[in-house]
Amino acid sequence: MGLTKSEIFTPEQNELSSIAKVFGHPARVAILQHLFKIDSCICGDLVDEIGLAQPTIxxxxxxxxxxxxxxGNITGTSICYCIDKDNWSQMKTVLSVFLNQDINENNNCC
Amino acid sequence: MGLTKSEIFTPEQNELSSIAKVFGHPARVAILQHLFKIDSCICGDLVDEIGLAQPTIxxxxxxxxxxxxxxGNITGTSICYCIDKDNWSQMKTVLSVFLNQDINENNNCC
DNA sequence: AGTATTAATCGTAATATTGCAATATAATAA
DNA sequence: TTATTATATTGCAATATTACGATTAATACT
Known part of the structure; x- marks a missing residue:
């Protein structure tokens, strides 16, 4: 099948896994890290920076x-990409709730 | 061709994406949430809780x-699963470094 | 021994993802 | 107008993922 049964999960579970899925590829992690690091918004040099073909990037x-x-922001023939700050912090909130769950200390099986 | 070129990325990028990939399916999110919530370690009732077949779970x-x-901890015919606390907090650290990157404020394209 | 019960594994079908060559599109430059 | 440059889209091949029926393995219960 290869088809995730999204309908049996909560909206929260689906949202969380969708976000995580995007982080689930090193190229996308690399792109995001580069956008964080660089002092001006980046355009096509992500292709040079990361070693993948232009269509792949x-x-x-x-x-x-x-x-x-x-x-992205179109400037001439190139497009300037950058992190969407608002959405980034919103995403962090969603992830934090999941990551910082308290473990029930009554657990005693392992 | 369906094959991620892991060799062109840093170990950090690969580690991070591997972790995120695991969270990238709602069933696994649901399993983890259930293990957090339940007061005793869970075994096969994850199959009932989540609506997927036993081999899938x-x-x-x-x-x-x-x-x-x-x-997991074997007790009789059933296996008791629980969160690995140490690894969980280690994973949180890795993710936090990535999520809490500072955005370079010299960005001015968008 | 024979029979449940529980969970892992195998095999397989359907779908998704990754990656790239080729091509298309869009904006600027000559 | 004709290049040139930058990015997106299309099409496709290779591989991965998801899901489950059937089977297996291991323990527990009569």
Whole structure:
């Protein structure tokens, strides 16, 4: 099948896994790290920076855009990408709730 | 061709994406949430709790175990799973470094 | 021994993802 | 207008993931 049964999960579970899925590829992690590091917004040199073909990078950028973590700005023939700060911090909140769950200390099996 | 080029990324990028990948499916999120919530370690009732077949849950548990986020304890015919606290907090540290990166404020394109 | 019970594994079908060559599109430059 | 440059889209091949039926393995219960 290969088809995730999203309908049996809560909206929270689906949202969380969608976010995590985007981080689930090293190229997208690398793109985000580069956008954080660089002092001016980056355009096509992500292709040089990371060692993947232009269509591949473009595809990864599309997924990052789709989930709202980055946004692009057209300047001439190039496009300037950067982190969407508002969405980034919103995403952090969603992830934090999940990551900082308290472990029930009554657990005694292991 | 369906094969991630792990060799061109840093160990950090690969580690981070591997962790995120595991969270990238709602069933695994649901399993982890259930293990957090329940007051005694859970065994096969994850199958009832989540609406997936037993082999499917077993497969997801395997991936969670592989990355070290959960561990199992055999008691009779059943297996008791729970969060691996040490690895969980270690994973949180790795993720936090990534999530809490500072955005370079010299960014001015968007 | 024979029979449940529980969970892992195997095999397989359906779908998704990754990556890239080729091509298309869009904006600028000559 | 004709390049040139930068990025997106299309199409496709290779591989991965998801899901589950069937089976297996291991323990517990009669």
């Amino acid at each position: 473009s595809q990864h950028l599309k997924e990052l855009k789709k989930i709202g973590l980055i946004k | 077993s497969q997801h548990l395997k991936e969670l175990k592989k990355i070290g986020l959960i561990k």
